[in-house]
Amino acid sequence: MKLQDTLSNSQLELDISKKVKIYLCGVTVYDESHIGHARTIIVFDVLRKYLEEKGVEIEFIQNFTDVDDKIINRAQAENTTAEVISTKYIQNYFEDFDGLNVKHATIYPKATDHIEDILKFIEKLIDKQIAYVSKNGVYFSVSKFPNYGKLSKKKIDELESGARIEIDEAKKDPLDFAVWKFSDVEPLWESPWGKGRPGWHIECSAMSNKYLGENFDIHGGGRDLIFPHHENEIAQSESCTGLQFAKIWMHVGMVTINGEKMSKSIGNIKSIKNVLENWGPNIIRLFCLSGHYSKPIDYSEELLKENLTKWRQAEVCYYELIHTKSEDNQNLEETVFKISKDFDKALEDDFNTHLALSAFFQLIKETNRLAAEEKLGNEDAQIIKSEFLRMLKILGLVIPEMTENEKQEIDYMIENREKLRKEKQFLEADKIRDKLNEMNIELIDHKVKTIWMKKEIIKSENKK
RNA sequence: GGUACUCUGGCAGAACGGUUAUGCGUGGGCCUGCAAAGCCUAUACAAGGGGGUUCGACUCCCUCGGGUACCUCCA
Numbered sequence: 001m002k003l004q005d006t007l008s009n010s011q012l013e014l015d016i017s018k019k020v021k022i023y024l025c026g027v028t029v030y031d032e033s034h035i036g037h038a039r040t041i042i043v044f045d046v047l048r049k050y051l052e053e054k055g056v057e058i059e060f061i062q063n064f065t066d067v068d069d070k071i072i073n074r075a076q077a078e079n080t081t082a083e084v085i086s087t088k089y090i091q092n093y094f095e096d097f098d099g100l101n102v103k104h105a106t107i108y109p110k111a112t113d114h115i116e117d118i119l120k121f122i123e124k125l126i127d128k129q130i131a132y133v134s135k136n137g138v139y140f141s142v143s144k145f146p147n148y149g150k151l152s153k154k155k156i157d158e159l160e161s162g163a164r165i166e167i168d169e170a171k172k173d174p175l176d177f178a179v180w181k182f183s184d185v186e187p188l189w190e191s192p193w194g195k196g197r198p199g200w201h202i203e204c205s206a207m208s209n210k211y212l213g214e215n216f217d218i219h220g221g222g223r224d225l226i227f228p229h230h231e232n233e234i235a236q237s238e239s240c241t242g243l244q245f246a247k248i249w250m251h252v253g254m255v256t257i258n259g260e261k262m263s264k265s266i267g268n269i270k271s272i273k274n275v276l277e278n279w280g281p282n283i284i285r286l287f288c289l290s291g292h293y294s295k296p297i298d299y300s301e302e303l304l305k306e307n308l309t310k311w312r313q314a315e316v317c318y319y320e321l322i323h324t325k326s327e328d329n330q331n332l333e334e335t336v337f338k339i340s341k342d343f344d345k346a347l348e349d350d351f352n353t354h355l356a357l358s359a360f361f362q363l364i365k366e367t368n369r370l371a372a373e374e375k376l377g378n379e380d381a382q383i384i385k386s387e388f389l390r391m392l393k394i395l396g397l398v399i400p401e402m403t404e405n406e407k408q409e410i411d412y413m414i415e416n417r418e419k420l421r422k423e424k425q426f427l428e429a430d431k432i433r434d435k436l437n438e439m440n441i442e443l444i445d446h447k448v449k450t451i452w453m454k455k456e457i458i459k460s461e462n463k464k
Numbered sequence: 465g466g467u468a469c470u471c472u473g474g475c476a477g478a479a480c481g482g483u484u485a486u487g488c489g490u491g492g493g494c495c496u497g498c499a500a501a502g503c504c505u506a507u508a509c510a511a512g513g514g515g516g517u518u519c520g521a522c523u524c525c526c527u528c529g530g531g532u533a534c535c536u537c538c539a
Binding site: 070295362368369 | 466468474475476477478486487495497498499501503532533539
């Protein structure tokens with residue numbers, strides 16, 4: 001699989017001959033997660049699901065930043081502790097992302113659980129005279145890392161001439177950044193240099209090192225993390241170990257809304273809770289995967305609606321596959337095999353989920369067409385079904401389960417409707433269909449049989 | 465101001481130095497008791513602007529311009 005690497009600005013081959021180690025920068029837990037977070041995490045969720053489906057072992061680490069000025073500010077505003085805030089929003093995170101059918105990471109390390117590791121890491125940096133103690137904290141000396149700026153393609157002198165860098169007397173160089181901040185307000189920990197808390201970037205260096213070692217396969221996050229977060233992580237980690245940090249840097253584009261970045265400071269946020277309530281997990285996932293991961297994607301009702309149409313087709317396909325009874329096989333192995341290959345090929349080529357989805361929908365269209373023509377045979381359906389389910393699994397799409405009782409009741413109602421239709425009592429027959437509709441069961445009348453499908457309830461569909 | 469990315473039809477989004485991309489949408493028709501599902505057909509005079517290279521450019525080169533992000537916390 002080839003992936004675009006931000007550092008080398010070229011496509012690199014991912015080595016899948018052994019365990020693949022991935023570190024994803026997760027969220028700072030001080031508020032609700034929004035669709036922008038969802039996109040990054042869903043992209044990585046599908047990436048790991050695809051690789052796992054290929055039989056590749058994955059170690060997937062995703063951190064929670066649970067010590068940070070924003071958390072502390074929020075705690076003060078709500079008259080509580082940082083721990084209460086971060087615990088609350090970690091719980092909130094899992095509600096949202098479980099709702100989006102995101103598979104759990106191998107480990108979700110938290111900064112506050114790794115203070116010891118962070119302190120050891122800082123100690124190494126001080127020993128190597130790359131970090132220094134000043135009156136406000138311990139700082140990383142950017143000038144000690146010759147390649148500083150290599151990820152974000154920034155030049156040190158250009159950064160220095162930028163007017164937006166804070167001037168801090170305690171720093172030797174304005175670009176130096178804190179690895180440890182002295183403080184006497186909670187949360188704080190003892191350190192050999194003074195009480196305080198870790199800087200923002202150090203946790204990821206320390207925790208990725210702890211769980212994945214000095215060198216691992218993919219380090220990812222949103223594009224907005226390239227600078228300064230990932231740049232600083234590289235500086236810290238590579239100065240500390242003297243080795244290459246991540247092999248591939250994978251960055252996911254922003255979700256925009258009316259062309260503008262979705263962010264808390266602008267206030268144009270669509271929270272996951274809100275969108276999940278209105279559109280459900282499957283449509284959100286399709287939406288997040290509908291563009292290339294590296295490019296921005298614009299949030300719009302129109303795009304969501306398009307994905308709703310497609311999701312309905314997928315649902316029809318599923319129910320056609322499980323209800324089929326025809327003996328009229330078309331020997332579709334080759335067709336299915338080709339579509340399956342297209343799907344994989346798209347993902348292998350810099351993880352092009354849009355093209356992979358095209359293949360997925362091609363399979364669906366083909367199936368639905370044959371089914372409507374009563375030409376979907378049992379054997380073909382088996383072949384299609386296993387491929388369809390494979391794709392569903394990789395994409396993380398889920399068709400709601402039904403109980404046997406429900407199924408029996410539906411079959412019984414359909415039988416009654418058939419009788420009435422044969423007797424041309426259409427008003428009565430339609431009443432049954434209406435009743436089923438109320439249960440979100442939709443009927444598809446084929447020439448020789450009627451099948452049913454259970455539609456996922458999508459609130460937005462009924463609004464105008 | 466600097467750096468990176470980006471600019472294809474109403475929207476989404478490909479390939480390719482020369483062929484209709486495709487999907488969604490929209491119009492019309494077929495199927496159906498009626499719907500839904502499905503089918504057929506039509507529709508988009510598509511390539512940010514201007515130069516160049518070429519027999520021929522959306523595709524290569526130059527140039528101008530627009531957009532987004534980052535340069536401060538941010539997925």
